Amino acid sequence: MEPPAKYLYYPGCSLKATGVAYEESLLTTLRLLEIPVEELSDWNCCGATAYMSVSEASATLLALRNLALAHQAGTKDVLAPCSACYLTLRKSHELATHYPEAAKDVERFLEQAGLPRPDSVRVRHPLEVLYTDVGIQRLRELTVRRLQGVRMASYYGCQAVRPYGEVDDPHEPVRMDEVLRAVGVETVDYPLKTKCCGGSLTGTIHEVGLRLNYILLKEAQRKGAQAIVTICPLCQFNLDAYQREIRKQTGEPIDMPVLYLTQVIGWALGGGFRELGLHRAISGRKLIEQWFTVKKEAETYV
Amino acid sequence: MERQIRYQREANLEWARQFTKQPGGERLLSCIQCGTCSGACPLSIYMDLTPRQVIALVREGFREDALRSKTIWLCASCYACAVECPQKISITDIMYRLKREAIRSNLYPKRFPIPVLAREFCEMVRRRGRNSEFWVVFRMALRSNPFVLFSMARTGWDLWRTGRLSLRKERIRRINDLQFIPAASKEVD
Amino acid sequence: MSERNGEVRIGVYICHCGVNIAATVDVRAVAEYAATLPGVVVARDYKYMCSDPGQEMIQQDIRDHQLNRVVVAACSPSLHERTFRNAVERAGLNPFFFQMVNIREHDSWVHSDREAATEKAKDLVRAAVMRVYFHKPLERRRVPVNPDVLVVGGGIAGIHAALTVANSGKRVYLVEREPTIGGHMAQFDKTFPTLDCAACILTPKMSAVKEHPNITLWTYSEVVSVDGSVGDYRVVVKRKPRYVREDLCVGCLQCIEACVFKEAKFDDEFNLGLSKRKPIYIPFPQATPKVVVIDPEACIQLRTGKCKKACLEACAERGAIDFEQKETYEEIHVGSIIIATGFQTFDPRRMPQYGYGKYPNVYTTLEVERLVNASGPTGGQVVTRDGRVPESVGIILCVGSRDERTNRWCSRVCCMTSLKLAHLIKEHTGAEVFIFYIDMRAAGKGYEEFYQRVLNEGVHFVRGRVAEITDWAMDPSEEGKLIARVEDTNTGFVRRIPLDMVVLAVGLEPQFDALNVQRLFGIGCSMDGFFLERHPKLAPSPTYTDGIFIAGVCQGPKDIPDSVMQAGYAAAEAIALADTGFFELEPNTAYIIAEECSGCKTCIPLCPYQAITFNEEKKKAFVNEVLCKGCGTCVAACPSGSIKQNLFEDEEIFSEIEGVLAYA
Ligand SMILES: Cc1cc2nc3c(=O)[nH]c(=O)nc-3n(C[C@H](O)[C@H](O)[C@H](O)COP(=O)(O)OP(=O)(O)OC[C@H]3O[C@@H](n4cnc5c(N)ncnc54)[C@H](O)[C@@H]3O)c2cc1C
Ligand code: SF4
Ligand code: SF4
Ligand code: SF4
């Protein structure tokens, strides 16, 4: 498959707020890879899991409006970095194409809003772009510096790989590890790769959310990882923002950087500390500074 | 003492039958009650009914038992169950369907924060087209348990300090596009 | 009896099939309608046409009404066409003055609208009546049957079939792909439910095969081509070189001792890689024939030609080793074939959530059979790959069975196998054993009793399908263990159970090359890939290809007793065929009107059975009726329309079509 000429970037609400570092690092990485990207104009909230819990039809239509806008803009590939957005968009597309009943309703409402059926649009995830469109070989070639001696656990969370399994295998995903290894990062075998971070549970049933994140951090540590790499703003937020509380509750000395894949890749391609949003981390700040601040002698050029 | 027996007249078979006709519910009747879904679910350890039991209740038409369970609200929609189920049952979609019905029939646990969050979220999106994480969480807390706001303060400060807390209320330009929301949820759901 | 003054007199019989047909089709109305059709003299309905009184009724009518055509509307012709043709014949009519209509599978079973189903039945009956009008008397041809029998596959099913046929005095060729016969059973320690030692009951049968004067045993061999048809199959068998002469080797094993590899370093297939063997080896001590074999991939001499050939020296006296051996081909003629190619076990790597191949202490049941076996790789010690005696063992059932993502069927033997292994593991190690099951299937003589026994031995039965096996520990009690996360559906909560050893009860599936075997022998296979029997209840061993029978797990999952029973059944069919001495062919063959054949040869390459030859002298094509299966391909293809087919003559087919389409 030929990589597309251009991607339309669908940020979703998180990448404009708690996940702003994801946006920064993604755009920087794409710039360094010379991949043209443009933000979808007047996008709206994807509806996420919450809307699906209230109204299926509205949730589907909300998501489809974005795809319809992309269709109007004449772009095929919509890049949705947030896992929840990715899945919601992908799923609504499925619903509108695979269920003739639903498709009829969808068409009717879209028409009323003056929007086309977005049949030709594909929903893509940044990991797919890095792995499939750019490719391991090219990433290897474009790497300008290597993180030496840092071991990371790649963490997918849930909705990027489930249920469709297009971004990676839902049972034993490997692409993130391969992408990380391509730029010289060592990864550990992390059996909780695809275990859920609890999503919004940290905000609703706090202690349950904390416990899930504690387990994830603890096991990463146990497997010898010094950092966790994520591809979802909610995962990153949960794992990053609550470590202080987890420390307090469990008494365990956990202070681990939780990075975006695009931050690690972007840095290896030559991106700067701030333009990758690395200054926005809450946990493991010392390590992050130590690893990513550009000190000439610490770098190994390849 | 509360009687635990269920009389067959309480089983709503028509409702159960409807379920199998909805997207995601097609394979409901294939369930072999193996429990893989519960074993795979990261949240089953907190649930009052395991996902498998919810499936059994739906299939047998015990509507209220299913709708009143905390399980459906604890479900984080992570799809772990769905990709493991040997009968390819989309348990997650069934959970979604139950959540929607519980909200519509007013059967959800009242001050339970999760349905409150869902409704706040939708309200915000319906009016503005986008959600502002801060405001949604803030309003949810007010409505379910205002005290949590204190414990959230520290996290809020961390986010503020790193430039990750946005207080702006975003709004899309063509908000009129979203007029379909009330109509669609009324007519189709 | 012939036609009275050339007049066609038809009797029509509508069967109720109990309520199978009568519940959906108004059989009385169909009979009444049939009575009005041209040529029909009597029309009746009856509860069971195939029963004696039913057949008697037809015969009586033939006598009383001078019928010369009969139509029966009932079930599928594949079930009862023969019954009714025979009945008609016994009353003195030519059996082909008969036509059968399927109003069960084609009508009552697939429709629910009674009125429409009744109309459909009328249409079908009308078509048959209009067709049977033109039927001609035909003769069945007989072909002689060669009494020799080929058995393919030397597992317990093939062994039992071969011995049974051979004991009846017929010659048997037993072809086995591996260097030894025995199949899966040879790998087991004990057999459920009686726990008798597998070797003790199997090896006597294996040597009986070897010693039997009527059995020609070809191991390390495969069938490469099959020609001909029932009564006379011509089969070519490829004999792979084992680089050891079977006639000279006495199985002293001195060559293995002498081999330049002092350490065994190649995966031992028989022990599933749990131990190593040398390039020259014997699969197991009781292998039959007791002849060594050289693995050309491993042997230095065969790979490079540069070995000092210590084995050759060791065997100098007998001279059995022959590096120049080439594959050879044997051609045999047999009258019938029994296929007993067995199964392979499900590869659990297809279910990564169970960590097979990733965590060394995850095993399959077949591997554990070897571990508990006193002559196995550990001498019967149940120890983990890191050499520990396990304190807790979990057996997961239905791995690769009852699963939409892998295999849908129940593999039937793994519940019992797991009970057996739970018992043996407990006996060997005293470990706590957990069985994770969805449903415990213990149907069989003595099976439930065995289940009770294992229950009372204190094995834990956790009803739930394990979601995953991981090595992540929640607390110190789980450190260094494999953790099964499972819902205990009996209690309704999720459990985490730390285990030292995990055993996956892998399912049974068709051999990797089942599709090739199926094509080679021209038989069918069902949706699941196992070979297809002629009838699931009444003919579970014959296939749709006459003279070919199936036995054992290649037909579907089953245990040893069932495999043996089916093998005996297949043998009985083969013996009966041989003893009858002939086989009656269906007369529905094609024939060529020589005067009209233009000699264009269009038909020759089209025939899938090579039944058409060309007479160069007369410039005419000719159909060999013995080979023709009546598929009709040539009939449709002949540009000059000079090929005809019995029972499918133009007037028969056209009037049948007219009949179907003539609805009011
Ligand atoms: C782990 C395990 C434990 C079991 N324990 C028991 C038990 O205790 N009691 C019990 O009753 N049942 C048990 N069973 C079931 C038992 O294995 C089967 O019922 C039995 O082996 C079936 O015999 P078979 O001859 O049909 O097949 P197989 O044993 O598979 O034999 C088939 C033979 O055909 C050969 N073959 C295959 N293809 C070809 C070819 N193309 N050409 C030539 N040869 C070919 C094979 O090499 C093999 O020798 C167990 C099964 C498993 C997996
Ligand atoms: S995993 Fe599927 S089949 Fe098993 S209990 Fe859950 S829904 Fe039923
Ligand atoms: S989707 Fe819901 S029920 Fe299924 S595993 Fe995830 S949290 Fe549990
Ligand atoms: S090949 Fe020769 S040495 Fe080897 S087992 Fe046979 S007879 Fe003995």
Ligand code: SF4
């Ligand atoms: S025999 Fe038992 S373990 Fe095997 S597939 Fe059937 S139910 Fe599952």
